[in-house]
Amino acid sequence: MAGRRLMLALLLAAAFLAAGASGSKYMRFDLLRRQPASLAELWRMDREHMAFIAARRGRRLTAEATNSASKAKTSPAPAGGDEAFAMPLSSGAYTGTGQYFVIFRVGTPAQPFLLVADTGSDLTWVKCRRPVTADPAAYGTTWNDSSSLSASPRAFRPDKSRTWRPIPCSSDTCVQSLPFSLAACPTPGSPCAYDYRYKDGSAARGTVGTDSATIALSAGRAAKRTKLRGVVLGCTTAYNGDSFLASDGVLSLGYSNISFASHAASRFGGRFSYCLVDHLAPRNQTSYLTFGPNPAVSPPPSKPACASAPRPPGARQTPLVLDRRTHPFYAVTLNGVSVDGELLKIPRHVWDVERGGGTILDSGTSLTVLARPAYRAVVAALSEKLAGVPRVTMDPFDYCYNWTSPATGADLLDVPVPTLALHFAGAARLEPPAKSYVIDAAPGVKCIGLQEGEWPGVSVIGNILQQEHLWEFDLKNRRLRFMRSRCTH
Numbered sequence: 001m002a003g004r005r006l007m008l009a010l011l012l013a014a015a016f017l018a019a020g021a022s023g024s025k026y027m028r029f030d031l032l033r034r035q036p037a038s039l040a041e042l043w044r045m046d047r048e049h050m051a052f053i054a055a056r057r058g059r060r061l062t063a064e065a066t067n068s069a070s071k072a073k074t075s076p077a078p079a080g081g082d083e084a085f086a087m088p089l090s091s092g093a094y095t096g097t098g099q100y101f102v103i104f105r106v107g108t109p110a111q112p113f114l115l116v117a118d119t120g121s122d123l124t125w126v127k128c129r130r131p132v133t134a135d136p137a138a139y140g141t142t143w144n145d146s147s148s149l150s151a152s153p154r155a156f157r158p159d160k161s162r163t164w165r166p167i168p169c170s171s172d173t174c175v176q177s178l179p180f181s182l183a184a185c186p187t188p189g190s191p192c193a194y195d196y197r198y199k200d201g202s203a204a205r206g207t208v209g210t211d212s213a214t215i216a217l218s219a220g221r222a223a224k225r226t227k228l229r230g231v232v233l234g235c236t237t238a239y240n241g242d243s244f245l246a247s248d249g250v251l252s253l254g255y256s257n258i259s260f261a262s263h264a265a266s267r268f269g270g271r272f273s274y275c276l277v278d279h280l281a282p283r284n285q286t287s288y289l290t291f292g293p294n295p296a297v298s299p300p301p302s303k304p305a306c307a308s309a310p311r312p313p314g315a316r317q318t319p320l321v322l323d324r325r326t327h328p329f330y331a332v333t334l335n336g337v338s339v340d341g342e343l344l345k346i347p348r349h350v351w352d353v354e355r356g357g358g359t360i361l362d363s364g365t366s367l368t369v370l371a372r373p374a375y376r377a378v379v380a381a382l383s384e385k386l387a388g389v390p391r392v393t394m395d396p397f398d399y400c401y402n403w404t405s406p407a408t409g410a411d412l413l414d415v416p417v418p419t420l421a422l423h424f425a426g427a428a429r430l431e432p433p434a435k436s437y438v439i440d441a442a443p444g445v446k447c448i449g450l451q452e453g454e455w456p457g458v459s460v461i462g463n464i465l466q467q468e469h470l471w472e473f474d475l476k477n478r479r480l481r482f483m484r485s486r487c488t489h
Contacts, residue, residue, distance in 0.1 A: 097246045097247075098279070098366035098463075099116050099117075099118070099247075099363070099364055099366070099463070100116075100117050100274075100276060100287070100363060100463065101114050101115060101116055101117060101247060102114075102115055102117050102251055102289060103115075104124075104126075104213065104251055105213060105214040105215075106126065106156070106161075106211050106212070106213050106214070106231065106233060107156065107157075107158075107160070107161035107163065107164065107211055107212070108161050108162045108163040108211075108212055108227075109160075109161075110214040111154075111156060111157075111160075111161075113126050113127075113154065113156065113248035113249060114247050114248045115247060115248060115249050115250055115251040116247050116249070116250045116251065116364060117251050117253060117274070117289055117363055118250050118251065118252065118253060118254070118362075118363055118364035119253040119254055119261075119329070119330055119361060119362055119363045119364065119473075120254055120328065120329050120360075120362045120363070120364045120365070121250045121251075121252040121253070121254050121259070121328070121364070122252050122254040122255075122256030122258055122259045122327075122328035123178070123180070123194070123196065123208070123232070123234050123250070123252050123256075123258060123259070124231065124232065124233055124234065124249070124250060124251055124252040124259065124260045125196075125204060125206065125233065125234025125235070125236045125249045125250055126155075126156045126233065126234070126235070126236065126248050126249035127154070127155045127156065127236050127239070127244075127248050127249055128155055128156045128157075128158060128206055128235035128236050128237050129155040129156070129157055129237070154248055155248075156235060158209065158211075158235050161211055163211050163212040163227075163229070164209055164210075164211045165209050165210050165211070166191040166192070166207060166208075166209040167191065167192045167207075167208045167209050167210065167232070168188060168189050168190065168191070168192060169181070169182075169184075169185035169186075169188070169190045169191065169192045169193065170185055170188035170189070170190075171192065173192070173208075173232070173258065174192035174208065177256070177257055177258050178192065178194060178208065178258065180194050180195060180196050180197070181193065181194050181208070182194065182195055191207040191208070191209070192207060192208045193205075193206070193207050193208075194206060194207070194208055194234060196234075202239075202240055202244070203239060203240055204234070204236045204238075204239040204244065205236065205237065205238045205239065206234055206235045206236040206237045206238065207234075207235050207237075208232065208233070208234050208235070209232075209233055209235060210229075210230050210231060210232055210233065211231055211233050212227040212228065212229045212230075212231065213227070213228045213231045213260075214226075214227060214228075215227070215228050228263070228264065228267075230263065231260060231263055232258040232259075232260075232263070234249075236249060252328075253272065253363065254327075254328030254329065254330075255322050255327060255328045255329070255330060255475070256327065256328040259328065261291075261473075261475075262475070264291045265291055265475050265476075268291040268292035269291075269292045269293045269476070270474065270475050270476025270477070271291075271292065271293060271294075271298070271472055271473060271474040271475055271476060271477075272289065272290060272291045272292075272472070272473055272475075273289070273290045273294040273297065273470060273471060273472035273473065273481075274287070274288065274289040274290065274363065274470075274471055275287045275288055275468075275469065275470040275471070275485050275487035276363070276463055276466055276467045276468070276469075276487060277467065277468070277486075277487045277488070278435070278467055278468060279366070279463070279464050279467055280440070285488060286488070287487040287488075288487070294470070294472050296470055296483070296485070297315045297470050297472045297481045297482070297483055298472060298474070298481065314483045314484060315481055315482070315483040316424075316428035316429065316430070316481065316482055316483060317426060317428055317479055317480070317481045318332055318333065318424035318425050318426045318428040318479070318480050319332070319333060319425055319426060319478060319479065319480070320332065320473060320474065320475070320478045320479055320480040321333060321353075321478075322475070322478060323353060325353055325358075326353060326358060326360055326458070329360040329361075329362065329458075330360060330361050330473060330480070331353065331358055331359060331360050332359055332360070332361065332424055332425070332461075332480055333351065333359075333424060333425035334351045334359040334422060334423070334424055334425075334459070335351065335423045335424065335425060336351075336423045337374065337377070337378055337420070337421070337422055337423065338419075338420075338421045338423065339378070339381040339382060339385065339418050339419065339420055339421075340385065340418045340419050341419070341421075342381070343423075344377045344378060344381055345377060346373060346374045346377045346378075347373055350371050350373050350374050350455070350459070351374075351459075353458075355456075356455075356456030356457070357371055357455075357456065357457070357458065357459070358458045358459070359458065359459045359460075359461065360458055360459075360460055360461070361460075361461045361466065361471070361480075362460050362461070362462060362463075363463050363466070364463075365460050365462040365463065366462050366463055366464055367449055367450065367451050367462050367464060368437070368449070368450050368451070368459075368460065368461055368462040368464065368465040369450070369451045369452070369453040369459060369460040369462065370450055370451070370452065370453055370459045371453045371454070371455045371456070371457050371458070371459045372452055372453065372454065372455035372457075373455060374459060375450060375451070375452040375453065376452070378420075378450060379398060379399055379448050379450060381418070382399070382418055382420070382437075382438070382448050383399045383448065385416075385418035386399075386401060386415075386417075386418070386438075386448075388415075389401040389402065389403065389412070389415055390402040392445060394441055394442065394445060394447060396451070397441065397447035397448060397449070397451075398448070398452070399447060399448040400441060400445055400446070400447040400448075401445065401446050401447070402444060402445060403415070403444055403445060403446045404444040409444075411444060417434035417438050419431065419434075420432065420434075420437050422461075428482075430469075430482065432465050432466075432467075432468075432469070433467075433468060436449070436464055436465050436467055436468075437449050437450060437465060439464065449464060467487075468484065468485060468486060468487055469482050469483065469484055469485060469487075470482060470483050470484075470485040470487070
């Protein structure tokens, strides 16, 4: 059944591959959605993702690796705006896991895979099948468990790709840039092995190499396919846990010198952006992921991307905090949260990475998670405003409400939902639509769609709170820009 769902996603996505944007220079992956998972299931998967965030938080790379990341991400755009450096995005499909997916073509000849678009990952990896006659040490040891790749409907075959090149375990990339690489290095030329471990026990294991991704170029004329060479790619020969059952792997959009985002953005204006449709939108409604300046939210190319540069109406801007302590996640400075215009009394250290707090944006987490002091203040303020609506119990939320009229049984239409606003540095304010934080949990039932995180701990702005906004990550100028959008073509 899972194989048929993935095949349906590929067929749906293929219908959009030729629909590139015209008249602008960027690359775009179209994203498709599928039937949503239950909220309890979303929170279970979010807990797994939060365990990963907690495991990675505070990890420091060496100074050399950190400097390499900065260089990789701040390379100037090609002179002259050659259309060969502009990439339209491939189509993708939403699998019902609460995440967003892209179709990624890699290898020569190209093989298509359905990958999670994840701003919290620094390694792009695909499920991989090594040749039967190959030395297991060269491709990683396959675990004998329920997640064996022998049952996977689609797996990358590195021996079938003319452009696959293993990365040696003695290389700087393996030793310094892969914090999850294994220490074992039998010979200097042995492949670099990784063991991507999560605190909940799920993991991905394999070897790292480089290969070429096939991309479609668009610059006002017919789309043209070309190769983006030197993409760091994990060949996962073993995995366990439910996190990876619905996809073929992960497209890394995190801040890292080995991520796909850094590799692509360094060639296309130093930035990327995405716009996520409503998480309950019909599956034929698409959103997009863009590499290169997005004219909807970026300053004109002739203007410097500084705080004083003019921006399109409605666009907000705040510093993008690229701190080694939150690597590979994108952090922002959150100054406070207000409900109906009243700034809540939340200790400032909750937002301070120096004191065990901080805030990140994560496209791989569905529900927004607030560190305990912030969560309690926010839900107390929201629930006070909703005190007149009958409470009901529904996992995994603390505050749920019967949103139906006792007289007619119809949905309540006259209950005002309090306004929630997140106040970022630089006077940038995010006011998400009410449906992004008082969410539909069941017919006639709405819940405050926030979750309580650990303290000390980082707060995470999940993809539901990000929906129907265009987000641009300007890595070159260290700016985050966002604005309301329906996220449709």
